[in-house]
Amino acid sequence: xxxxxxxxxxxxFGATVALGGVNLSVGEGRIxxxxxxxxAGKSTALQAILGLTSYQGELKVLGRDPWxxxxxxxxxxxxxxxxxxxxxxxxxxxxLDYMAGVHRRFDRQAAExxxxxxxxxxxxxxxxxxxxxxxxxxxxxxxxxxxKLLVLDEPTLGLDLLFRKxxxxxxxxxxxxxxxxxxxxTHQVEEIQHILTDVVFxxxxxxxxxxxMGDVEARFREVxxxxxxxxxxxxxNPIHERRMFDRNxxxxxxxxxxxxxxxxxxxxxxLADLFVAMMNDATPRGRETAT
Amino acid sequence: MTRDTTVTAARAVARSFYWSVRRxxxxxxxxTIAPTGIAALxxxxxxxxxxxLTNVVRALAKPAGAGGGEALMNPxxxxxxAVIATGVFVALFYAVGALYGERRDRSLLFWKSLPxxxxxxxLAKAAIPIVVVPALTFVLLVVADVMMLGIATVAVVAAxxxxxxxWAHMSPGFMWLVMAYGLPYVALSYxxxxxxxxxxxxxxxxxxxxxxxxxxxxxxxxxxxxxxxxHFGSMLIGAFTDGIGEAFSVNGAGxxxxxxxxxxxxxxxxxxxxxxxxxxxxxxxxxxAVRLRRSAEPx
Numbered sequence: 001x002x003x004x005x006x007x008x009x010x011x012x013f014g015a016t017v018a019l020g021g022v023n024l025s026v027g028e029g030r031i032x033x034x035x036x037x038x039x040a041g042k043s044t045a046l047q048a049i050l051g052l053t054s055y056q057g058e059l060k061v062l063g064r065d066p067w068x069x070x071x072x073x074x075x076x077x078x079x080x081x082x083x084x085x086x087x088x089x090x091x092x093x094x095x096l097d098y099m100a101g102v103h104r105r106f107d108r109q110a111a112e113x114x115x116x117x118x119x120x121x122x123x124x125x126x127x128x129x130x131x132x133x134x135x136x137x138x139x140x141x142x143x144x145x146x147x148k149l150l151v152l153d154e155p156t157l158g159l160d161l162l163f164r165k166x167x168x169x170x171x172x173x174x175x176x177x178x179x180x181x182x183x184x185x186t187h188q189v190e191e192i193q194h195i196l197t198d199v200v201f202x203x204x205x206x207x208x209x210x211x212x213m214g215d216v217e218a219r220f221r222e223v224x225x226x227x228x229x230x231x232x233x234x235x236x237n238p239i240h241e242r243r244m245f246d247r248n249x250x251x252x253x254x255x256x257x258x259x260x261x262x263x264x265x266x267x268x269x270x271l272a273d274l275f276v277a278m279m280n281d282a283t284p285r286g287r288e289t290a291t
Numbered sequence: 292m293t294r295d296t297t298v299t300a301a302r303a304v305a306r307s308f309y310w311s312v313r314r315x316x317x318x319x320x321x322x323t324i325a326p327t328g329i330a331a332l333x334x335x336x337x338x339x340x341x342x343x344l345t346n347v348v349r350a351l352a353k354p355a356g357a358g359g360g361e362a363l364m365n366p367x368x369x370x371x372x373a374v375i376a377t378g379v380f381v382a383l384f385y386a387v388g389a390l391y392g393e394r395r396d397r398s399l400l401f402w403k404s405l406p407x408x409x410x411x412x413x414l415a416k417a418a419i420p421i422v423v424v425p426a427l428t429f430v431l432l433v434v435a436d437v438m439m440l441g442i443a444t445v446a447v448v449a450a451x452x453x454x455x456x457x458w459a460h461m462s463p464g465f466m467w468l469v470m471a472y473g474l475p476y477v478a479l480s481y482x483x484x485x486x487x488x489x490x491x492x493x494x495x496x497x498x499x500x501x502x503x504x505x506x507x508x509x510x511x512x513x514x515x516x517x518x519x520x521x522h523f524g525s526m527l528i529g530a531f532t533d534g535i536g537e538a539f540s541v542n543g544a545g546x547x548x549x550x551x552x553x554x555x556x557x558x559x560x561x562x563x564x565x566x567x568x569x570x571x572x573x574x575x576x577x578x579x580a581v582r583l584r585r586s587a588e589p590x
Contacts, residue, residue: 052403054586070585071408079404087318087398094317101310102407104303 003028003149003181004049007058011044018044019055020205026198028148029178033192034185035271036202037279042185045202046153049183050079062148075105078147080138082157088127092120092137099141111144114174132163139167143175150175152184156191164188168195189272199271201278208278221260222269223250229263236260240277251277307407311415312423318392321381322419323427329377330431333370337439340366341446348447351456360460363443367466370435375474378428379481382420386488389416390584391499397589409584413489417577420485425478429470436463469549473538476560479570480534486573486580493583496590530569537563 004026011019018041026032036042047053049061051070059066064073086095092115099106115122118136126134135155142150156164172195176182186192199216201209209216225233225248234241236259238250251269252260260266269277316322344363351360390413393399402412440463447457491503511524536545541554543563549555560566 050404052400052588070403071406071411073406074404075406077404079400081400085397085400085404087393087401088396089318091317094314098310098314099405101313102307102405104406 002026002060003030003062004183005058005060006045006049009045009048009055009057009059011041011048011053011055017205019048021057022202022205022207024200024207024210026181026183028181030197031176031182031184031195032198032200033189033196033271034183034200034202035189035275036185039204040202041205042202043153044205046151046183046185050074050077050151075103076147077149077151078142078145079151079153080135080142080155081153082155086126086134086138088125090126091122092124092126093122095126095137095141096122099144103145105146106141107144107146111140114140114143114170132159135159135163135167139170143170148180150180150182152182152186154186155184156186156188164191168192171195189275190270193271196271201275203279209274216271216274217268219254220269220274221252221255221257222267222273223252223260223263223265224248224267225250225264233263236263240280242276249273304408304411308411308415308418311407311412312418315385315416315419316423319385319419322385322424325381326374326377326424326428326431330370330374330435333366333373334435334438334442337366337370338442341442344443345446345450345452348452348456349450352452363457363460366439367436370439371432371466371470374428374431374435375477378424382424382481382485383488386416386420386485387492387499387503389419389489390493390580390587391495392492394587394590399587399589409581413493413577413581413584417482417486417489421478421482425474429467429474432470433467436466465552468552468555469539472555472557473535476538476566477534480530480537480566483569483573483576484530486576490576490580490583493580493587529565533565 002025004024006022006024009019009022009024010017020041022041022045024045034042034045044053048055048059049066051061051066051068051073054067061073062076066073090098096108096111099111100108115137118133118140120129120133120137120140126137129137139155156167159167168191171182184192184196196213198212199209200207211219223233227246227248230248233248233250236250236252236255239253240251242249247264250263251274257266347360347362393402440461443457444454447454488499488503491506492499495502507523507527511521511527514523515521537543537560539548541547541549542556543559
């Protein structure tokens with residue numbers, strides 16, 4: 001069974017279309033990066049998945065309808081938005097007590113173990129902690145839950161580089177295994193690129209790219225082209241072109257490597273560069289979502 | 292569902308309700324601190340006035356048997372009114388922010404990321420003014436009364452007087468019985484008020500306090516201008532005062548305070564249609580608050 005299965009998911013706020021018919025299928029054990037510019041509908045999609053907002057179309061998360069079964073779903077789903085959501089008045093021990101009280105899949109000792117590796121004290125209030133420490137606390141609470149799906153919406157917003165790196169390292173080393181699924185949105189694409197198994201680009205409420213990292217790496221190529229070969233490169237229908245120093249960098253979709261090798265050095269584009277290429281493109285190029 | 296899974300599910304709901312109530316008390320410490328502080332102040336005041344008390348008892352000891360024994364009960368009534376009023380006050384303030392604060396500070400997203408239903412959350416929040424505050428009020432009054440009776444007895448004995456002179460005028464058991472009888476009724480009669488405030492707190496995007504007062508006042512105004520009557524206004528005043536009158540006065544007439552066990556009549560209270568109408572209205576308000584909370588977003 002797919003962990004998340006969305007078919008023609010739609011949501012509009014008045015005249016503004018947040019989701020314009022999104023199809024999505026996320027299997028168990030995947031780490032999906034949901035990437036898009038501001039206003040692309042990422043947060044709306046996540047809120048629909050978490051049962052925080054209503055929607056049209058079909059959506060099943062762990063076999064349930066999130067809008068009508070949010071509380072049952074949350075027994076198996078964890079969610080970190082940005083750091084502001086932990087109640088500021090709460091003390092660390094209260095958060096532990098409360099989680100242990102309401103969440104039958106919460107392992108208190110595991111949470112205390114994670115916290116022991118940080119500087120977060122049990123008697124501190126959330127408002128007394130630094131932003132990085134609040135995230136560490138939230139992550140400790142969430143990792144101690146034996147959840148099937150973890151949803152991260154800009155989890156490292158406003159954190160410094162060290163905390164961001166540690167956040168994802170902890171998540172991968174101490175939490176992730178192949179029975180769990182993680183969906184993450186962030187603007188810091190380059191930081192999560194190496195941990196993703198799958199990627200979805202959203203633009204203006206639509207999926208413009210959906211595939212495994214392997215597929216994406218096999219499909220797109222970046223070529224550094226010297227001035228003499230630029231015309232030849234343009235003739236091969238690149239999806240994007242940018243200039244850097246004296247060379248032009250082209251991104252190609254599906255063009256065979258041997259045809260490109262003659263033009264210059266062929267590389268795999270970074271997700272960030274691919275993202276820029278596809279968002280600049282006026283017509284959505286994504287193939288239909290495989291469901 | 293088999294019986295076992297039903298029991299497990301019921302236990303899980305009870306657990307999340309219990310922890311939801313506890314977390315409200317963690318966040319809103321005024322609910323416990325304010326009435327406790329007022330009760331403690333009253334006991335301290337009573338202690339400081341112990342000298343006056345012995346004078347009253349000394350007067351009672353005179354062979355002439357001067358009156359004034361009834362005055363010995365006044366401090367207990369005063370503590371009762373002070374603690375009950377404080378409880379109602381903090382409960383009203385709590386209710387008007389109940390579902391507003393979590394949207395305001397964005398913690399809503401954290402609460403909603405946990406397996407606690409909107410119904411459980413709203414009921415836990417409604418239980419604070421309707422159940423927790425009255426229960427706390429009762430416990431505080433019993434403790435305060437016991438301490439005051441102890442202080443009075445020690446003061447009387449220390450002044451070389453017979454404590455039976457004092458105790459002849461004391462009836463703590465009856466006092467507590469009246470509280471146990473009247474407090475739940477008053478709490479239930481206030482339930483629609485609390486439920487209204489919780490509903491407003493779920494719905495107002497700003498200034499829930501102004502909406503909570505403004506909407507009823509606007510209805511009063513429109514009724515007055517359109518029909519020349521003020522039924523809605525008198526109903527509102529009744530919502531605040533009728534419950535107290537029903538519970539604590541003889542036959543609910545609002546004239547004499549109840550003074551004997553014979554005045555206690557649970558059937559009369561339970562048969563009051565106003566109570567039931569109020570509860571139905573309150574339940575409707577809470578139901579609407581549950582619906583609103585389902586689609587609530589940080590503001």
